[in-house]
Amino acid sequence: MSTTRIDRELPAILDDLYLGPSPDYRDEVLAVAVRRRQRPSWTFPGRWLPMLDVAVRPVTTTRPLIRPLAVALLILVLLLAALAFAGSRPRLPEPFGPARNGLITWALDGDIYVGDPATGSVRRAVAGDDIDRNPVFSRDGTHLAFLRQVPNQTGKFDLVVTDDAGAGARSLTPVPVQLPEAVEWAPDGRSLLVNDQNARLLRFSLDGSAPAVLLENAHLQPDAFRPPHGDEILYARTDDLGALYVMKADGSEPRELFGPRTAPCACALAGPARWSPDGRTVAFSVNPDGLQQRLFVVGADGEGLRQVADAEGVWAENDPAWSPDSERLAFNRWERSGAGDWAVRPIGIANVRGGSIRPVGMSPAAEGAIIEWAPDGESILSLPGTLVEAFTWSPNANGTVARPVVIDVATGGSRLLDWSVGSIASWQRLGS
Amino acid sequence: MAQRALVERASRGDHDAFARLVDPSLARLDAVARLILRDAELARDAVQETLIRAWRDLPGLRDPDRFEAWLQRLVTNACLDLARRRRRRPMEVELTTIHSPHGGDPTGALADRELVDAALRRLDPGHRAVVALHYLFGMPLPAVAATLGIPLGTAKSRLHHALAAMRVSVTADSQPAPASTSRGAAT
Numbered sequence: 001m002s003t004t005r006i007d008r009e010l011p012a013i014l015d016d017l018y019l020g021p022s023p024d025y026r027d028e029v030l031a032v033a034v035r036r037r038q039r040p041s042w043t044f045p046g047r048w049l050p051m052l053d054v055a056v057r058p059v060t061t062t063r064p065l066i067r068p069l070a071v072a073l074l075i076l077v078l079l080l081a082a083l084a085f086a087g088s089r090p091r092l093p094e095p096f097g098p099a100r101n102g103l104i105t106w107a108l109d110g111d112i113y114v115g116d117p118a119t120g121s122v123r124r125a126v127a128g129d130d131i132d133r134n135p136v137f138s139r140d141g142t143h144l145a146f147l148r149q150v151p152n153q154t155g156k157f158d159l160v161v162t163d164d165a166g167a168g169a170r171s172l173t174p175v176p177v178q179l180p181e182a183v184e185w186a187p188d189g190r191s192l193l194v195n196d197q198n199a200r201l202l203r204f205s206l207d208g209s210a211p212a213v214l215l216e217n218a219h220l221q222p223d224a225f226r227p228p229h230g231d232e233i234l235y236a237r238t239d240d241l242g243a244l245y246v247m248k249a250d251g252s253e254p255r256e257l258f259g260p261r262t263a264p265c266a267c268a269l270a271g272p273a274r275w276s277p278d279g280r281t282v283a284f285s286v287n288p289d290g291l292q293q294r295l296f297v298v299g300a301d302g303e304g305l306r307q308v309a310d311a312e313g314v315w316a317e318n319d320p321a322w323s324p325d326s327e328r329l330a331f332n333r334w335e336r337s338g339a340g341d342w343a344v345r346p347i348g349i350a351n352v353r354g355g356s357i358r359p360v361g362m363s364p365a366a367e368g369a370i371i372e373w374a375p376d377g378e379s380i381l382s383l384p385g386t387l388v389e390a391f392t393w394s395p396n397a398n399g400t401v402a403r404p405v406v407i408d409v410a411t412g413g414s415r416l417l418d419w420s421v422g423s424i425a426s427w428q429r430l431g432s
Numbered sequence: 433m434a435q436r437a438l439v440e441r442a443s444r445g446d447h448d449a450f451a452r453l454v455d456p457s458l459a460r461l462d463a464v465a466r467l468i469l470r471d472a473e474l475a476r477d478a479v480q481e482t483l484i485r486a487w488r489d490l491p492g493l494r495d496p497d498r499f500e501a502w503l504q505r506l507v508t509n510a511c512l513d514l515a516r517r518r519r520r521r522p523m524e525v526e527l528t529t530i531h532s533p534h535g536g537d538p539t540g541a542l543a544d545r546e547l548v549d550a551a552l553r554r555l556d557p558g559h560r561a562v563v564a565l566h567y568l569f570g571m572p573l574p575a576v577a578a579t580l581g582i583p584l585g586t587a588k589s590r591l592h593h594a595l596a597a598m599r600v601s602v603t604a605d606s607q608p609a610p611a612s613t614s615r616g617a618a619t
Contacts, residue, residue, distance in 0.1 A: 010598075011567045013548050018463035018568065025476050026458055033483035034447045041443065041491035124477060 028121045035116075037090065091431035095139035095187035096227035096277040098324040099375035102141050102428025103164075106421040107133040108401065112146055112166055114428075115419055117381070117406055122419060125166025134423050137164065138189040141428040143206075145183060145192055150176045159183065159194060159204055164428065172204040174211070182220045186249075187230035195220040199238045201251075214251035222272050223322075225249070226300065227279035234273055234282065242268030244284060246300075257282060257302045264305060271318040275300075276326040281352070283308070283320040283329055293318050295331055297352060309350040309357045316342060321371040321380075323409075327352060330360075330380055332368035344368060347382060349409065361407035361414040375429040380407040382414075387424055439496035442487075450487055457500065461507045464564040468511040468557050478510040485510070504569050505579045508561055512580075515557035551598040559597075562590040 093099035103114040105125065112126035112135045125144070126132055135146040142164050148171070150156040156176035162169045172192070179197035186192065191205040193214070201215040217238040226232035232246050234257070243259030260268040265286070270293045273284035280300055285293045288307075293316040295308040308329060314336035320329045330349050334342040344366050346359035360380070367385035374380065382405040401422050406415045441449035454461075461482060465475035485506050493502060552560060558580075565576045577587035 010548070010563075010595075011570075013545050014467065014563075014567050015463075017545055017549055018467050019459060020463070022455065022458050023462040023476070023479070025479075026455075029476070029480040029483050030447075030451050030454070032480055033487040034450060036484055036488050038443070038445060038491055039488055123480060124473065127474070 028119075031119055032116070032121050032123070035119075092140040092142065093375070093429045093431040094228070095189075095230070096279070096324075097326075098377055099141075099429035100432060101374050101376050102137070102430040104381065104404070104425050104427050105135040105137060105144060106404075106419075106425040107135055107146065107423035108420055109422065110149075112144065113419075114166070115417070117379075117404075117417060120418060126162060126169065132160070134183065136183055136185060136424075136426045137428045138185045139187050139429060140189050141430050143185075143189060145185065147177075147180055147183070155179045155197070159192060161192075161206060172206065172211075177202065182222070184220060184222075184224050187225050187227070193220055193224065193233070201233075201235065215247070215254075221274065223274045226275050227277050234275060236269060236273075244269050244273050244282070255302075257300075258284070258286075258298050258305065262302075272320075274320055274322055276322050276352075277324055278326040280326070283322065283352075285316075285318045285320065285331075291336075292316060295320055295329065295350070297329075308352060309355065311348075311357050317348065319368060319371060319385075321373055323373055324375060324377040328409075330371050330373065332364070332371070332385070333357075333359075334368070347371060347380065347407065358412070360409060360412040361405060364405075370424055372425060372427050374406075375427055378409055380409060381405070381425060381427060382407055383421060383425055387421070435499060436496040439490070439493065439499050443490040443493065450490070453499065454483060454486065454503070457503055460568060461503065464504075464507055464568050465511050467552065467564045467568060468508070468560045469515060470553060470560075474514050475511075478507060478514050481510040481514075482507040501575070501579075504565070504571070508565060508579055512557060512561060548598060555594055555597060559590050559594045562587055563594050566591060 101118070103116055105112060105114045107113070110131035110133070111124050111128070112132050113122055114125045115122040126135075126146070130151075131149040132146050133149075135144050137144060144162045144164060144166060146160055146162075147157040148160045150158060153176065155178055157178075157180055158171040158173045158176055159180070160169050160171050177194055177196050180194045181197065182193075182195040184193045190207065191203050194202045194204060195218070196202060199217050199219060200213055201218045201220060203212045203214055205211075214233075215235070219236040219238065221234040221236065221244075224234045226234065226246070231249050233249055235245050235247070237243065237245060240259070243261075244257045245254055246257045247254040256262065258269065260266075263286075265288055267286040267288045269284055270287040271285035273282050275282055276297075281297045282300065283295060283297045286296050287293050292314055294310075295317040296305055297308055298305045316332075316334040316336070318332050320331045322329060328349055328351055330347055333345040333348045335345050336342055344363055346361050346363050347369055348357040349360055350357045361382060364382055365384040369382040370385055370387060372381040372383075384402045387402060401420045404417045404419055404421050404425060406417060407413070408415070435453065438449045438453040442453050458479070461479050462475060465478040466472060469475050469478060482503065486503055493499060552563065555563070561580060562576055565571045565579055566573065571579065573587050573591065574584055576591075577584040580587065582590075
């Protein structure tokens with residue numbers, strides 16, 4: 001092809017190469033776009049300050065009295081507009097308790113995705129050569145934190161934070177963390193706790209201040225910060241297995257919340273513990289007879305230990321997850337057969353005040369489910385438990401790629417989402 | 433319905449009006465995004481980002497007649513933003529199926545397109561953006577410069593560089609490969 005032909009035919013060639021029919025994702029992107037809230041027109045200064053016109057119009061002299069009045073009026077209008085704008089901005093949710101459902105985030109093949117369970121639409125939020133995994137939304141839904149593998153350094157990870165759309169990535173770790181096992185946002189969204197492979201509890205702040213080691217020999221519990229202000233942290237100790245501890249958020253004043261030595265039963269902690277969203281109670285599993293695991297709750301002061309529900313038979317109940325209103329617990333269940341096998345059963349939901357256990361959804365994988373309540377408390381996101389076992393070992397948790405299930409709490413029905421998920425997932429909380 | 437009326441309805445929250453407004457542009461937005469980003473998945477992300485911003489900020493558009501140009505600016509910015517974020521990600525090229533070529537020798541026309549495409553692949557996103565705006569959106573160079581926020585001289589030099597690179601590439605690539613001597617004498 002001659003060079004003059006390139007110039008002449010380039011528009012047609014580019015049309016041939018790139019221009020097709022309307023893209024097949026048309027409906028989806030339009031649906032995603034119009035779900036957003038439009039900015040009111042008065043929030044655009046250009047709509048009510050005729051800046052361009054002012055710039056080109058000849059300057060006319062106004063009478064001295066009118067000019068100051070006009071300026072004062074303009075200032076008043078600006079003040080009113082600023083007040084109205086502040087009032088119209090979407091409110092952030094409280095860090096705990098019911099909230100509006102936002103997006104769900106997860107990792108797959110080293111990238112971070114967000115998806116809308118209502119429409120099924122999916123978007124890659126963070127892409128690149130880096131291997132990213134295990135994203136978690138901050139409790140106000142405005143930020144994402146995830147782990148980024150350091151190239152050529154096995155088992156080393158940076159803690160990276162972005163906005164909720166995946167933009168503005170920055171690392172909070174001046175020195176990479178060795179095989180992090182848990183990441184928890186502080187309720188105010190200003191810092192995160194990371195539990196490393198050596199059971200150290202590290203705090204990383206978004207303001208760039210130096211990381212701090214809060215505690216050693218500690219296992220951070222899920223939802224470890226005590227609501228509503230996060231002034232206490234729930235953890236277990238590697239040198240005192242079977243007990244549950246609480247300390248101040250700065251690492252001071254540790255105290256035992258539950259332990260075999262002081263418990264009114266011959267029992268020990270048998271699984272992860274969680275604060276209720278109202279901060280009054282902690283739920284966890286204990287082994288009351290050396291064979292079973294049963295769900296118990298205890299008050300924030302360590303008093304009032306009691307079993308949540310007593311189903312007939314021999315059961316292992318574990319991995320409690322609180323509903324946002326602190327009224328119900330969803331948890332994994334396995335039933336022991338006469339032959340001695342443990343068979344997984346559908347997720348159970350129990351009212352924390354008592355009553356029977358209600359199974360919901362289809363049976364999860366044999367390892368149980370990762371249970372994540374929707375912020376509005378009306379559904380549950382269920383993922384295979386295998387995804388959590390290899391928190392940092394491989395991009396897709398030892399090759400596991402799963403389709404998430406959304407369970408309607410009211411009906412117990414399951415809906416399989418057409419997403420490929422390779423990590424734990426986190427549901428974004430939105431304000432009203 | 434006239435574009436002006438659709439803009440006004442869409443800016444008052446009318447979903448259908450917004451869909452009708454952007455529908456005629458979607459294919460070309462997608463084309464520009466794929467040319468700049470050379471990754472179908474990222475191009476989709478860029479178009480989605482464009483529509484989100486367009487919907488959100490539409491009430492602030494002062495002149496409804498500028499909607500098309502505004503959309504073009506949004507998609508270009510979304511692409512360049514994604515390209516910056518993508519950094520060293522390997523390029524995944526997915527081309528539109530090439531239909532019947534424009535007259536003449538079909539094999540030659542197909543080869544022309546492949547050569548141009550290969551040449552574009554070697555340009556950086558900033559240069560490809562100039563090519564996309566100028567040739568796919570049909571923008572005059574001053575408008576290209578304004579859209580990209582660069583001086584007119586820079587836009588001209590980028591286009592010149594892009595075309596020169598394409599000419600060199602096409603000229604070099606279209607030379608017949610030297611006959612191999614390792615297979616012995618031709619029959």
